[in-house]
Amino acid sequence: MTAAVRSKAAPRTGVDWFLTFMRVGLSFFFISGVIMFVLQQIDPQNPIAQVFNPDATGLTADQFEGLIISGLSQGAMYGLIALGYSMVYGVLGFINFAHGEVFMVGAMTGMITSNKLEEAGLWEDAFFVSLVFIILVAIVCSTATAVIMERVAYRPLRGSPRLIPLITSIGVSFLIQNISIVLLGPGAKAYPSLPDWLSQKRTVLFLEVEGTKLMVILVAAISMAGLWYLVERTKTGRAMRAVAEDKEIASLMGIDVNRTIVTTFAVGGAMAGVAGILWGILFRSVIHTTGFLPGIKAFSAAVVGGIGNLGGAMAGGLTLGSAESLAPLMVLEPWGINGVSQLRDAVAFLVLIFVLLVRPTGLFGERLSAEDRA
Amino acid sequence: MSAPMATNETLPARAALDQEWRKVVNHGLLLALVLVFVSLANMPVSLDSRMIIEPMLSMGYLSLLWIPVVMGFIVSSEKVLEGIAYHAKGAREVLAGGLVGLIGGLGLSLLVVLIDNFDLRDPLVNWSPALLDLLQFGNGIGFGVIIWPVLGFGLGVFGGALHIFTAMTRTIVGWVLGAVLGIAVFETVIIDLLTERLPFEFITDWFYFIRGGLSQQGAVTAALIGGGLGYLRVLAQRGVVPTPVQDYKQLVGPERTRANTIIIITCGVATAILPLLLGRITNELLANVGLFVLLALGLNIVVGLAGILDLGYVAFFAVGGYATAILTSPNRGDSWPDWVPQSHWFAALIVVILLAILTGLFIGAPVIRMRGDYLAIVTLGFGEIIRLLFLSDWLGGYTGGAQGVTNIPGVDLGFVEIKGTDPRAIFYLVAVFCAIAIYVSWRLEKSRLGRAWMAIREDESVAEAMGINTVNVKLMAFVVGAVLASFSGAIFAAKVGSIFPTSFIILVSIVILVVVIVGGMGNIVGVIAGAAVLIGVLGGPKQPGLLAEFSEFKLLIYGALLIFMMLKRPEGLVPNVRRTRELHQEEFLQDAWLRSQVDADEQDGAPSGEVAPA
Numbered sequence: 007m008t009a010a011v012r013s014k015a016a017p018r019t020g021v022d023w024f025l026t027f028m029r030v031g032l033s034f035f036f037i038s039g040v041i042m043f044v045l046q047q048i049d050p051q052n053p054i055a056q057v058f059n060p061d062a063t064g065l066t067a068d069q070f071e072g073l074i075i076s077g078l079s080q081g082a083m084y085g086l087i088a089l090g091y092s093m094v095y096g097v098l099g100f101i102n103f104a105h106g107e108v109f110m111v112g113a114m115t116g117m118i119t120s121n122k123l124e125e126a127g128l129w130e131d132a133f134f135v136s137l138v139f140i141i142l143v144a145i146v147c148s149t150a151t152a153v154i155m156e157r158v159a160y161r162p163l164r165g166s167p168r169l170i171p172l173i174t175s176i177g178v179s180f181l182i183q184n185i186s187i188v189l190l191g192p193g194a195k196a197y198p199s200l201p202d203w204l205s206q207k208r209t210v211l212f213l214e215v216e217g218t219k220l221m222v223i224l225v226a227a228i229s230m231a232g233l234w235y236l237v238e239r240t241k242t243g244r245a246m247r248a249v250a251e252d253k254e255i256a257s258l259m260g261i262d263v264n265r266t267i268v269t270t271f272a273v274g275g276a277m278a279g280v281a282g283i284l285w286g287i288l289f290r291s292v293i294h295t296t297g298f299l300p301g302i303k304a305f306s307a308a309v310v311g312g313i314g315n316l317g318g319a320m321a322g323g324l325t326l327g328s329a330e331s332l333a334p335l336m337v338l339e340p341w342g343i344n345g346v347s348q349l350r351d352a353v354a355f356l357v358l359i360f361v362l363l364v365r366p367t368g369l370f371g372e373r374l375s376a377e378d379r380a
Numbered sequence: 381m382s383a384p385m386a387t388n389e390t391l392p393a394r395a396a397l398d399q400e401w402r403k404v405v406n407h408g409l410l411l412a413l414v415l416v417f418v419s420l421a422n423m424p425v426s427l428d429s430r431m432i433i434e435p436m437l438s439m440g441y442l443s444l445l446w447i448p449v450v451m452g453f454i455v456s457s458e459k460v461l462e463g464i465a466y467h468a469k470g471a472r473e474v475l476a477g478g479l480v481g482l483i484g485g486l487g488l489s490l491l492v493v494l495i496d497n498f499d500l501r502d503p504l505v506n507w508s509p510a511l512l513d514l515l516q517f518g519n520g521i522g523f524g525v526i527i528w529p530v531l532g533f534g535l536g537v538f539g540g541a542l543h544i545f546t547a548m549t550r551t552i553v554g555w556v557l558g559a560v561l562g563i564a565v566f567e568t569v570i571i572d573l574l575t576e577r578l579p580f581e582f583i584t585d586w587f588y589f590i591r592g593g594l595s596q597q598g599a600v601t602a603a604l605i606g607g608g609l610g611y612l613r614v615l616a617q618r619g620v621v622p623t624p625v626q627d628y629k630q631l632v633g634p635e636r637t638r639a640n641t642i643i644i645i646t647c648g649v650a651t652a653i654l655p656l657l658l659g660r661i662t663n664e665l666l667a668n669v670g671l672f673v674l675l676a677l678g679l680n681i682v683v684g685l686a687g688i689l690d691l692g693y694v695a696f697f698a699v700g701g702y703a704t705a706i707l708t709s710p711n712r713g714d715s716w717p718d719w720v721p722q723s724h725w726f727a728a729l730i731v732v733i734l735l736a737i738l739t740g741l742f743i744g745a746p747v748i749r750m751r752g753d754y755l756a757i758v759t760l761g762f763g764e765i766i767r768l769l770f771l772s773d774w775l776g777g778y779t780g781g782a783q784g785v786t787n788i789p790g791v792d793l794g795f796v797e798i799k800g801t802d803p804r805a806i807f808y809l810v811a812v813f814c815a816i817a818i819y820v821s822w823r824l825e826k827s828r829l830g831r832a833w834m835a836i837r838e839d840e841s842v843a844e845a846m847g848i849n850t851v852n853v854k855l856m857a858f859v860v861g862a863v864l865a866s867f868s869g870a871i872f873a874a875k876v877g878s879i880f881p882t883s884f885i886i887l888v889s890i891v892i893l894v895v896v897i898v899g900g901m902g903n904i905v906g907v908i909a910g911a912a913v914l915i916g917v918l919g920g921p922k923q924p925g926l927l928a929e930f931s932e933f934k935l936l937i938y939g940a941l942l943i944f945m946m947l948k949r950p951e952g953l954v955p956n957v958r959r960t961r962e963l964h965q966e967e968f969l970q971d972a973w974l975r976s977q978v979d980a981d982e983q984d985g986a987p988s989g990e991v992a993p994a
Contacts, residue, residue, distance in 0.1 A: 019851065019852075021745050021748065021851050021852075021855070024741075024745045025745060025746060028745075028746060100753060101753040101756075101757065103756075103757075118502075118503045121502070122502075159943055159946075159947070162947055163946065163947065165966075166950070166963070167962070167963065168752050168753070169687060169689055169752055170946055170950055170963075171946075172689060172752065172753050172756060173689065173893070173897065173942065173946055174942070174943055174946040174947070176691070176890060176893070176942065177894075177939050177940075177941075177942030177943040177946060178939070178943060179939075180890060180935065180938065180939035180942065181936065181939030181940055181942075181943060182939075183935075183939075184933075184935045184936035184939055185417075185421075185936065187932075187935075187936075188420075188421035188422065188423075188506075188932065188933065188936055189417075189420055189421060189503075189504055189505070189506070190503055190504065190505060191505035298886075302757065302760065302761070302764075305757055306757075306761075309754070343774045344773055344774055345772055345773030345774050345776075346774075348768065348771065348772045348773060348774075349768060349769075349772055349774070351764065351768055352764070352765045352768045352769065352772075355758075355761030355762070355764060355765050356765070358757075358758065358761055359746060359758055359761060359762075362746075362750060362754060362758060363746055366750070366754075
């Protein structure tokens with residue numbers, strides 16, 4: 007389906023030329039931005055670095071480090087959410103647009119539970135127990151949301167034209183956001199403050215890392231390892247992989263396809279729930295639209311890593327998180343664009359478009375199910 | 381208990397009974413959940429101020445009361461496939477409905493007790509004494525606990541009883557309820573229409589209470605009117621009275637063309653005269669509906685005809701709005717060089733069209749070869765990028781950033797100036813552009829290009845094999861949709877006088893999508909009806925509708941409606957014939973197969989109506 011393959015057989019049309027132009031242009035934009043940035047880091051007075059942005063100062067090592075760490079911690083969350091997109095895509099071949107909302111449900115339940123715990127005085131005193139508790143509650147709620155979603159909205163539509171479940175999932179996303187508004191109110195809600203010993207900086211190897219971000223990365227890594235074990239080493243995981251490969255054959259082999267699909271949604275939901283708590287801990291604020299942008303970005307991460315590929319989803323998440331954190335300063339600022347922090351979200355979409363234009367199968371290759379290959 | 385259900389005959393009696401009970405309990409619990417949700421969403425309290433029948437029924441109570449009826453009906457309805465006998469309904473169905481209502485009512489009683497004893501106001505903002513008071517009908521807690529199961533049972537019985545009514549009774553009941561509700565909901569429009577210019581105060585005085593809502597004699601009259609119309613409808617179904625719609629459908633050739641012409645001229649004349657009779661608020665409403673009709677007609681070409689799910693459709697609306705604003709307003713960003721003139725609206729419109737075409741090509745070209753789901757998200761990304769760019773400091777010198785562009789002048793026609801403050805003039809402007817859009821859509825649908833779009837929608841590979849240049853054809857859909865949306869943007873800019881990036885959020889795209897889908901993908905009449913019903917009654921993303929009290933809930937309703945339509949009626953309210961066949965291909969095939977089985981059995985001498993389900 008890619009233009010690159012097609013152009014060998016068919017004559018190049020105007021659209022092909024335009025796409026080539028876009029590919030080359032975007033690559034040039036990214037690469038020369040980075041080159042200018044590097045030159046600037048070497049010598050701020052370098053004439054090439056000053057072409058577009060005369061008063062640039064470059065970044066200090068501390069700033070750079072901080073950007074990478076925050077990029078990675080956000081990327082770890084994107085990766086966790088992206089797993090849900092990727093797994094559902096692998097099994098059903100459709101993008102569950104409402105997955106970002108599952109993540110939002112996790113963050114919301116975490117907010118409610120942690121505030122209740124704080125009222126009871128447990129949050130500061132027994133932080134780790136409380137944390138494990140809110141993660142468990144969030145996992146339960148997110149999993150329930152994902153499973154109900156599948157049962158009510160997607161199962162009846164299995165086998166209908168491709169557009170239909172996609173539009174339904176947009177409706178589901180819209181509905182969950184608005185349920186949150188009418189039940190919990192439209193304003194942003196805060197998580198209780200974290201204990202001081204957690205949020206202070208500490209040195210790991212040679213990097214100075216904020217304790218919170220370190221914890222986010224650690225929890226994400228543990229969840230990812232758990233998921234990997236589930237998918238690659240257990241019977242359930244083998245069933246999931248079999249269903250992703252070919253539903254009919256899998257059912258002939260004695261696999262309960264419906265149950266496996268539900269399990270997939272549940273596991274994806276659980277990962278999103280964990281990510282929701284991490285989001286709450288990192289940003290300490292949650293609102294009904296919390297799920298929207300991270301959801302879209304996590305989808306982008308899944309595409310960047312190659313959709314249907316679980317390791318790719320995590321790697322894509324980390325790539326996208328770092329790109330989003332670094333690119334405004336490394337690529338846009340050398341081009342003389344001001345107010346770059348406002349364009350963070352635009353960068354994430356730009357990366358998605360770029361990857362789809364240049365390598366639609368993602369950086370780490372796509373694991374396609376049989377229906378897609380046909 | 382009456383005869384067992386046809387499908388249960390093979391089951392042992394005990395299992396069949398268990399199944400029935402489980403069905404009742406499940407539906408009852410679902411009903412309880414829905415009722416509690418609606419209460420906690422604060423619908424009863426915030427809609428309580430809107431009266432339907434003064435002083436008996438407010439929209440707040442109605443938001444709770446209709447649900448048990450529907451659930452009581454659903455619990456004993458069954459899918460009847462072609463060739464299977466519909467089993468007789470009786471007391472069992474009524475009882476089932478009543479029990480479902482009873483369980484639902486018990487759910488609300490539980491809620492009343494809980495609100496009375498616990499305070500969960502922290503996470504649930506609507507856990508309030510006001511809600512408790514409303515659920516108790518202003519009486520004590522005991523009354524609140526007892527009344528809901530009784531009410532639920534009664535309403536559930538009514539819902540279940542709808543099954544045992546004859547078709548005639550059902551139709552008439554439906555019409556009566558519809559007439560009362562319709563006359564109550566359209567209160568503003570009806571009063572405006574009858575009293576603004578016309579001297580019919582005596583009618584509205586008869587129907588409506590001074591502070592809103594139907595008066596009691598008005599409700600009775602409305603019910604009588606509804607009943608009369610319903611009876612006429614029944615007679616028409618029996619062929620006693622002629623039915624214009626049926627007659628119209630049977631027309632062919634030149635006669636049909638003549639009928640169409642008459643209908644179009646009538647609609648045109650009505651559109652021209654109606655605003656003159658209406659006041660400000662209603663004209664404003666009509667202008668908003670018109671803007672969304674324009675947007676929806678454009679998206680209808682992209683989604684409905686070509687089958688491309690474009691979620692960044694608001695981008696074109698934004699381009700139209702911003703281009704018009706920048707070219708006509710004296711108050712645009714300061715970074716513009718002098719050679720960009722401050723021009724007339726129509727001159728700006730030409731630039732807007734060119735820009736829309738360019739944007740359509742620019743956004744369309746990269747996404748056109750992607751799979752449908754990738755395309756949806758990438759277009760959504762483009763829509764967001766365009767909004768973020770308009771908002772950013774980087775382009776702030778051109779677009780005004782968060783402050784937007786203000787002081788946009790109206791449209792100067794020489795003899796008269798159409799200003800945003802005059803909704804009637806704006807409505808005429810919108811109507812002209814809608815007429816153009818309708819004509820274009822109608823001609824395109826019948827053209828070679830339109831057939832190519834529909835072929836791509838059905839199967840892209842096959843369409844390509846048939847020699848359609850899919851890339852160019854899909855790009856054309858993008859461009860045509862973009863131009864229509866940019867018209868809407870240009871009028872929007874002149875109407876509101878100042879535009880900000882917040883007017884162009886993704887929500888707008890989704891609301892337009894809901895309008896197109898609810899109305900009927902690929903059907904012009906459907907899309908217009910969808911916009912009129914949704915935007916006119918419930919309201920747009922920022923525009924209030926007729927039910928202004930609903931503004932908190934309209935997006936919730938849109939979301940639910942989108943899912944419901946996709947699950948139950950993907951072809952929309954006013955379906956396009958061909959689209960319906962595509963969406964229900966399997967059912968059509970199954971029906972055909974069943975029919976052939978029935979025919980075969982009849983030839984074998986077996987009585988029809990006892991064919992086993994597939």
